[in-house]
Amino acid sequence: MSDSEIPNGDGRPVDAYLDLLRIRMDTEDYRLLRRLVEPVLQAIAEERLSGLDVALDSGGGDELPQEVRDEAALVIATAVTGRMDNEVVEIDVDDTGPVRIVTDATTASDPDRLSEIADYIRERHRETAELRGIAEASGLPSDF
DSSP, X not given: OOGGGSOOOSSOHHHHHHHHHHHHSOHHHHHHHHHHXXXXXXXXXXXXXXXXXXXXXXOSSSOOOHHHHHHHHHHHHHHHHOOSOEEEEEEEEGGGEEEEEEEEHHXXXXXXXXXXXXXXXXXXXXXXXXXXXXXXXXXXXOOO
8 A cells, every 4th residue: 555545544534434435446436426425524524414415316317326325325424423334234125125224334234133224114114105195185295
């Protein structure tokens, strides 16, 4: 590893993680990742996360590569938790199909805990559908 590849060591795990990604990822993918996470990292630094919305899936024709989405989620998780042992795990949630979540390594390797998380996600989907139905029946917006 050359001097330019050594993590900067300024103490923040997210900076070390970004340095490792810069070395490992394709240059264009890394630039895309940085553009995606920079507003989030700035909001975290300024402690103004409450109104921030980050879409890691554009939903349009220009979808982000899955690796970039996963790494963006991991960068954000590292910035929030200060931990570098986060993992992206895909959980199958019956009707909705697979859901990708970020969790710590211990939870990622625990099938019982992942099942609990899947149950929680199913319940949230059920509640959202119920609330959407109530909103529609009441003539209120249901695009939440």
